[in-house]
Amino acid sequence: MKALADPGSVLSDGLARIRVEMQLPASFPPEVIAAAEAAAKRAPSEHVDRTDQPFVTLDPASSTDLDQAFAIEASGNDLLLHYAIADVGWFVRDGDLIDMEAWARGTSQYLPDGKISLYPAILSEQAASLLPDGLRPAVIFTVRLDPQGSAQLDGAERAIIKSRAKLAYETAREADLPPLLPEFARRACIAEDKRGAARVDVPQQEVVRGADGYFHLRFRPRAIAEDRNAMLSLSTNIAIGQVLLAHHTGLFRTMDAPDERVVKRLRNTARAYGLSWPAQASLAQFQRTLDPNKPREAAFGAAVHRAGNGARYDSYQAGVIPWHVAVAATYAHATAPLRRLADRYVVDATLAIANGRPVPDETAAAFARLSKIMARADALGGRIDRAAIDLAEVALLQGREGETFPAIITDIDERGARIQLRAMPVVSRIDAPGKMPGDAVTVRLDATDLAHRTSQFSVVHQDH
Known part of the structure; x- marks a missing residue:
């Protein structure tokens, strides 16, 4: 589970069983690794030089698969986000061995003791990752944010960049971060509140053994930098979703509102945690009052994630407005192509549209197929998450039989x-x-x- 860490390896045996039960691959086939090694040597030839821009990355300290780097500048009253995204499409070609393996996996999968990557490490953690150890090919989306936080895509290009620093949520100081990041996040929050979005990020959970000998679940406080960073991807993905919809193509991340039964169950869950949910307040309104750094409120946020109808991927359909209820906007995933197969195609389509070219036929054809592929990968991820949560819950209870x-x-x-x-x-x-x-x-x-x-x-x- 992305939101569950096991720093003391107290769940190791159980996690090993989950890997066997879910038939998760332990590695990549040798021929895929060989193809990735060859692809990693592919020299960029369609990229402009943007090494003068002061890009940085901001991720958990342990991350090496860095999808995004960013720089922000003022443009009159607006802010311009230059969002560099790993150019996976430069290294992976449709129909090659790496591509076929990625279609079989769909996404990277996460467990508390490690991940099963979408692409071999020589790409996802080296050649394609936006690490600060050299030049990297990227796709730069330029997103304009007005004073009210409304985002629009100003352009997209293939470029060579050089990250100035690998910043970490846990250690980044205010002076380390781009100075306009707080203002960008503030504006994006204004827009989020105006839309009535209900998105609440759940902090990472850790299983630890206490002085009493029992296991305990604690929530790692979210850093301010982490929340601000989330607004960069959110704004970019909304801007891209608008462009794709306007051009009658694309793959969108959508989610329906929870039904009445789910809301009733969550009201009972809130009561169990001693949280006051006013009768007249909707779930979205109540979620926006939660502080994810307070354990009971964080636990309720996790319950909302588990209880929802679940997000899905829908390809463009004429006359249908794709909608993500938690984001309260039309929304497309484009900013994590090292970890999600669909993002590579959304990036390719947006790059073509932004430069006045038709969307490649193979990209348009992929959108129709990706809904099922991503649904299968999401379903597997959901089973992994549920199994990891069940394991953690039973670990918390062990030794308390009879209580x-x-x-x-x-x-x-x-x-x-x-x-x-x-x-x-x-x-x-x-x-x-x-x-x-x-x-x-x-x-x-x-x-x-x-x-x-x-x-x-x-x-x-x-x-x-």
Whole structure:
């Protein structure tokens, strides 16, 4: 799970079982690695020189697959974001061995103890990655942001860049960052609030063993630089989504609003965490009040991510406005081509449109196929996330068999009652005949099984 770290390797055996169960590849076939080694030597020949621009990257300290570098300048009352994106399309050609393997994978997949990359490391962590150790080919999107945070694409070009620094969320000081980044983020937040967006980023979770001998789940506070950096991709992807829609092509990231049953369940989850969700407030309005650096509010944010209908990829359809409810905008993924297959094609299409060229036939044809490919990859990622979360939850409970816990019944379906423990970020199911969603109960932990990632509870009594 992207949002779950295991710094002490306390879940190692369970994570190894997940890799086997999900049939996750341990490496790349030798012929794909050989093709990647050859591709890494491909010299750029269609790129203008932009090495004079002061690009930097901003990522977790441990990241080496750097998709984005950025520079920001003023243009009258507007801000211009020069967003350099790894030019994966320069190294990977349609139908080659690297491409075929990428279509089989769809995305990079993440577990707490490591990732399964979309592309071999010689590309994703070396030749194509925007590291500050030399010149790199990139696609630069220039995004204009007005004082109210409205973003539009001003241009796109293939270019050679040189990153000045690899900055990290954990250690970057204000003086290290481009001076206009805070103002860019402030404007983007204004636009987000105006749209009524409900996007809340969940901080990373870590499983640690406490002094009491039990495992605990703690949330790593999000750095201000991390939130500001997210606004760069968000604004760029919205600007690109608008361009693609206007030209009747593309692949869009979409998500529907949660249905009434999901909202009711989340209201019960909020109650379990002791959060005050006003009856008249929508889920989006309530989400915008959350502080992801407060553990209970962060845990609720994670519950929203798990409970939603899920985002998907939809290719352009005439007469349909693709919409992402959490972003509250038409939105396309373009800024992480080292980690998502679809982004490479969105980048190619946008590059063509921005320079007055027709979208390549192979790119347009790919959009029609990518929805299923990305859905399959997202579904696998969802199963991995759920398995990792289940493993972490059972680890938190181990050794507490026989203890009782206050809980809230958040939902009931054909599989029984879903409960949310009030003092721990743990969801489980129980047999609770006669109980209703919203009921407060005390449950006893009867058993845990780390190997199968399951826990068993029973109701002791109903609370009032």
